[in-house]
Amino acid sequence: MxxxxxxxxxxxxxxxxxxTAVTGCKKDETPQxxxxxxxxxxxxxxxxxxxxxxxxxxxxxxxxxxxxxxxxxxxxxxxxxxxxxxxxxxxxxxxxxxxxxxxxxxxxxxxxxxxxxxxxxxxxxxxxxxxxxxxxxxxxxGTTNALVIKQIYYTGSHAQQGASFRDQFIEIYNNSDHVVYADGLYIAEAYGANNANAQYAYQPNSGQYDWSKSYGMPANLNANVDYVYARTIIQLPGDGEQYPIQPGESIVVASTAVNHQSPYTGTDGVTISVQDPSLTVDLSKADFEAYYAPYIETGRPLASDVDNPTVPNVIVHRRSGNATDLIMDQTGRISWLIFNDEGMGAVSSWKGYDLPYTDGRERTDGTYIQIPVANIIDAVELQSSSTSTVYPKRLTAQQDAGWIAANGGARSSDAVIRKTKDVVNGRRVLMDTNNSTEDFLSIKANPRGFAD
Ligand SMILES: [Ca+2]
Ligand SMILES: [Ca+2]
Ligand SMILES: [Ca+2]
CATH class of the missing domain: 2.60.40.10 (Immunoglobulins)
Incomplete structure (x- = not known):
């Protein structure tokens, strides 16, 4: 116009x-x-x-x-x-x-x-x-949605006195005032470069991989802006309305849904226990767990990867390398996101690409699945610690303008958790400005707990 x-x-x-005012008004009426x-x-x-x-x-x-x-x-x-x-x-x-x-x-x-x-x-x-x-x-x-990543416990706990990587979990929260279903929700890691290596092509400002140079990448795609790239991809089960999340409630997705503070028997019959239960968490009441053994065709499943029959298992679409469980990078150099497959079909049909080799070598194994930013519900950029070098970001400012790190770093029992912005009729509304530097802080891992 x-x-x-x-x-x-x-x-x-x-x-x-x-x-209207002239014709419709009587003498002492306020003109509406x-x-x-x-x-x-x-x-x-x-x-x-x-x-x-x-x-x-x-x-x-x-x-x-x-x-x-x-x-x-x-x-x-x-x-x-x-x-x-x-x-x-x-x-x-x-x-x-x-x-x-x-x-x-x-x-x-x-x-x-x-x-x-x-x-x-x-x-x-x-x-x-x-x-x-x-x-x-x-x-x-970017956008905000009803579901947000509330807590990421990627650091795990002390390798000898605690549960190492076994007690990791991700918590997802319904930040809206209406019921949202967890059914079919995808959880993935956003993969990226941490150091420069002459083998690969990088973007000039961020130093992140220049995925547009990956073998077979269509030239008409805005490969670095409109997509992220993932190795690990898991999906929650459900028929669409099986797993409601009430407003202000959350779900915990555990690597392994046991009480890590108490001894339990591994799949090899050997007892797994921790020396200091205070370093770890009870995940026996988790809503979902990652049970990788059925997906491992070669090699041996992990003894600690037990299947709690009362906790539904996630669908494992992609494992990180030969990972034998949902094992998050304990140094936090991998960022996490939740997404849906609206308008895309099941993730198993999505294209993947390999790293952008400068020599243009043909790699068609599709190691990193291309996830459209349009399908991302929430994403959190992690760094290895709050003080040291900042690694190249995997997410643009449209998903997460900042980053967050657990204070103690790897195996510290610390998690990152979203701050509370407001309490509305007893329901906590968590902060989501799409800048995790401001939206998150570091606490001792506490499933279903709050930061403040
Ligand atoms: Ca497991
Ligand atoms: Ca189970
Ligand atoms: Ca967000």
């Missing part, structure tokens, strides 16, 4: 309103249909953005109830725009700002390769002479 058209429409609305001016303000969700990014020049769109854009403009230095002469009605407000990667990186000290888009929710508002006259919109990267 051109400005002239918009002006014409606005004039039309105004004229109609004036006519006179146009009103409203202020729309934007702010960035998350302190890091609020501190470093400018609220000026953000595009604000106003749509009618039927979805027609009735106004578009950009915010001033205070992040506000006045929308004048809106006729009383229901409107939808939304704001957008796109940063070129170089601008975003300069302002934020980041290593993004592609444009970073911020959007707000579509806020539905009633505008009338009696209504609120100012509205706030929060700018965020």
């Amino acid at each position: 051109t400005i002239l058209e918009m002006k014409t429409i606005r004039f039309g609305i105004l004229l109609l309103t004036v006519l 249909n006179v146009p009103v001016d409203v202020d729309v303000s934007v702010s960035f969700a998350g302190e890091e953005y609020a501190k470093n990014l400018d609220v000026e020049g953000v595009t604000v769109n106003v749509y009618s109830a039927s979805g027609q854009m009735v106004f578009q403009g950009t915010t001033d230095a205070t992040g506000t725009i006045k929308v004048e002469q809106l006729s009383p009605a229901t409107y939808t407000l939304q704001a957008t700002k796109v940063y070129a990667a170089s601008d975003f990186n300069a302002a934020m000290g980041k290593t993004e390769e592609a444009d970073v888009t911020f959007t707000t929710e579509q806020k539905i508002v009633e505008v009338s002479i009696a209504s609120e006259k100012s509205f706030d919109l929060q700018l965020m990267t």
Whole structure:
């Protein structure tokens, strides 16, 4: 719509309103249909953005109830725009700002390769002479969904005194006010480079693999921005409505669903026990567990990988190398995500690619499955520790602008967990600004616990 058209429409609305007001009003009646001016303000969700990014020049769109854009403009230095002469009605407000990667990186000290888009929710508002006259919109990267990764216990516990990698788990939380089904949910690791090696091609800013150079990668795909690449892929079972998660409740997916604090018998008949039970956790009441033995065609299943008959097993689509259980990288150099297969068909039919060898060698074994960003529900970028070198990110700012690390590092009994943002009618709403540096903190692993 051109400005002239918009002006014409606005004039039309105004004229109609004036006519209605003139013909419909009795002497001492308040005119209900006179146009009103409203202020729309934007702010960035998350302190890091609020501190470093400018609220000026953000595009604000106003749509009618039927979805027609009735106004578009950009915010001033205070992040506000006045929308004048809106006729009383229901409107939808939304704001957008796109940063070129170089601008975003300069302002934020980041290593993004592609444009970073911020959007707000579509806020539905009633505008009338009696209504609120100012509205706030929060700018965020990427999307937020009902299900979020709440806790990742990837470090495990002390190799001798604790349970090493055996007690690892991922907890997934329903952050919404309605029931969500866990059935069919996928969990995967986002794989990537940690060090540069002349064998492979890398992206210039992030230092991450340049997957567009992988053998057989279609040239029309935005291989580094629109996809992530995974080795481990597991899926929760269920027929669609078998595993409801209530609002404010979570599910725990255990590597092995036993009480790791007590001795148990391994599949080889040998007792597995820990010297210091306080270092580990009880996962006997987990909702799901990874039981890898049925998937191991060659080699020996792991003795500690027992099958708790009361805890349903996940479907294992891809194992990391020859992994004999769901064993997460205890140093945290692998990030984790949950996703669905909407519009894609079962993950078993998805394409995989190998690393981008600079010599262009043919590799058709599809080691790393290509997961569309559009199918990602939530993702968390992990690093090896909160102080040392930051490894190249696997996720763009549209999934996770930051990263988080468990304080104690590998085998420390520490987990990363999402902070609580709000408590609404007793239900905790966890923080999800798609920046895990701000959304997460480190605690001693505590299945179904909360950070704060
Ligand atoms: Ca297991
Ligand atoms: Ca089981
Ligand atoms: Ca998120």
